[in-house]
Amino acid sequence: MSKRDYYEILGLQKNAGDDEIKKAYRKQAIKFHPDKNPGDKEAEEKFREATEAYEILKDSKKRAQYDQFGHAAFESGGAGGFGGFGGFSGGAGFDISDALRAFMSDFGGDSFFGDLFGSGGRRTRRRAGGRPGNDLQVRLTLKLEEILSGVSKTMKIKRKEKCETCGGTGSRSGKKSTCQQCNGAGRVQRVSNSFLGQVIQESVCPICHGEGAIVSDPCSTCGGDGLNSTQTKVSVDIPVGVAEGNYISIPGKGDGGPHGGPNGDLIVLIHEEKHPIFERHGIDIYCEIEITFSEAALGKTETIPTLDGKVNLKIPPGTQSEKIFRLRGKGLPVLRGGQFGDLLVKVHVKTPEKLSREQRELFEKLAETEGSSTSFFEKAKGFFS
Ligand SMILES: [Zn+2]
């Protein structure tokens, strides 16, 4: 039986780089992996063949041998005199279990495979009853008024729910077959050699994601994972005092788990809508108002909006521009209530830009009564001289 050329198997040119070789193999391995093609002997052979080719070409020494002597390099007593390599004696000795083992040691810890073989991939959190679904995130925009009072919100979310056709098993017949990669254990070992000696790492099987079994006759409605996308409404009670970046976790409202596994969680991320008047500083809120010269001089009672209705602010006579008044308890509550922050009101005294004739005369009269404003410089003179 003549063996196919390793480069040809992987669809590569003779001068392919290491990255290209890896990529080409990865593509074939995913396509032909026995767990993706249950019972398909042809696919199994292609997987085995591609893995054998990769095991040679990824190793520069073996690749050089192969380039020089071809397959003869690895046949016992062959021209290269190389004998066996990497635990298998080349040629006919490399069977499907060698291929599965090699695949695992090359890619067992590769999250890339985890993602390609199914959604969810590499979750470490394990709960009873199989692999849990993905956690979902939604952003919920709230007004400061809602943060003050607390609010109940209903959100529309897209999530994966148990497939009705197959009851969430993902299988048409309801049966599953044992995962060949891990022999049903759900976990695989990866042996590597380091300067400390042999290191054995155990990880979740990337093919069955720890379930130990795979679906060999996928349900046509859900495609085999036992889940379908739906839109659903979820209500959430928002406690008072939340802030931008806070999140609320709603257990069990995330995606359903594949093959009947438990649901993930729904994470509601709080986003604060910008308020037209108020700025938030922790639990205090802040705003600015404008008053006129005469109001600053004579004082007045100003009606100030707050997050829950209006209050009166007494501006005393002689108020300077940029003065900040503090209205106690008119801010936001601490998270889940209790203590309240304050409302800070900065008063800006507005200088009139246009004066009517009458106003002008009044200002002039006023000016005569005020004396000179140079007094500041008079005082400063003593300082500078
Ligand atoms: Zn497995």
Ligand SMILES: [Zn+2]
């Ligand atoms: Zn289904």
